[in-house]
Amino acid sequence: MICNLCPRKCSAERNNTTGKGFCRLPSAPKIARISPHMWEEPPISGTNGSGAVFFSGCTLRCVFCQNFEISAENKGRIITPAKLAEEFKRLEDMGVHNINLVSPTPYVDCIIEALGIYRPGLPIVYNSSGYERVETLKKLDGYIDIYLPDFKYSDNSLARDYSKADNYVEITLSAIKEMLRQTGEAKFGDSGLMLKGVIIRHLVLPNHTKNSLGVLDIIKENFPDTLISLMGQYTPHGEIEKYPRLQRKITAREYEKVRNYLFDLDLDGFAQELSSADERYIPQWDY
Ligand code: SF4
Known part of the structure; x- marks a missing residue:
């Protein structure tokens, strides 16, 4: 395939085993782990876990x-x-509450093919960075019940420095609008499990509360009735040697500041405990 699935629009060749675009991924699904997962938001993980x-x-x-x-x-x-x-x-037979596709964007065509072969009788969750092309999301219309997009940055210069995406804000705004168009307002079953809707996630970064407050302002202005999930789980990891501001966990004070602003804006949703900022919560990749 010649791939333009995400906003990078690489027009790069990808085949079943290799890929040449920004993501360097093959077109066939490449999997790091498949298992019930307990660490999503309560209406997603429930008691049996998210698949x-x-x-x-x-x-x-x-x-x-x-x-x-x-x-x-x-x-x-x-x-x-x-x-x-x-x-x-297999996940459905294990009793999970939903099928949770984590970082699925480069595999959208194969996911649609797989759902054509077997469509579980469970909500399908699309769990992504938020950096999505509306055209690609439209292909998923009717397949996805719940979207869990991140909204990481209110400042495109940060998005450029940390994610090489200097159009992140406008792209993610358009993507979440399309997600909401598809799912409508959030719906929950009798047991409190989510059946349909969108939850916007935001991870608070150390030394970047201004970015977080800006994200909440954007959400308030554009999606005031959408659920927010505020995450304090940041653990220094990855390629951060060149980024001293990212080399520690967030402080309780930073988290409080952002959480209080969420309350001040009267936004609804979930706020993680700071104790979740621990490498123990990183899944074991068993491929
Ligand atoms: S999915 Fe990969 S190859 Fe396709 S446009 Fe995005 S980064 Fe490029």
Whole structure:
């Protein structure tokens, strides 16, 4: 395939085993881990866990990524869409509450093919960096029940420095608008599990509370009724030697400042405990 799936629009050749674009990923699904996952938001993980399919690689590749080994180094195992469909069924049989596609963007065509082979009777979650092309999201209309996009930056110069994406803000705004158009407002089942909707995630970075407050302002202005998930789990990891400001965890004071602003803006959602900032919460990649 000649790939233009994400906003990088590389027009690069990708085949079943190799790829030449920014992401350097093959077109066939490359997998880092498939297992029930307990560490998403409560209406996603519930009691039995979310059926997470962690895809290898990423179209954003933030320097601080806690999943650096798979997002930047692309470690993983290549499978077929038919095998991916089998894995959806296996997760469903384990009793998970949903199928959670983590960093799925480079594999959208194969995911649609896999869902054509086997469509689980569970909500399908699209869990992404938020840096998405609207044209690619439109292909997923009708397949995805829940979107979990990040909104990482309010400042494109930070997005350029940390993620080589100097158009992040406007791209992510358009992407989340399309996600909301597809799902409508959030819906929950009797047990409190999410059935449909969008939760926007924001990870607070050390020394960058101004960025976080700016993100909350953008969300308030554009998506005032959408659920927010504020994350304090930042753990220094990845390619951060050149970035001294990223070389520590966030402080309780930084987190409080952002969380209080979320409350001041009267936004609804979830706020993680700071104790989640621990490498123990990074999944074990078993490929
Ligand atoms: S998915 Fe990969 S190859 Fe395709 S446009 Fe994005 S970065 Fe480029």
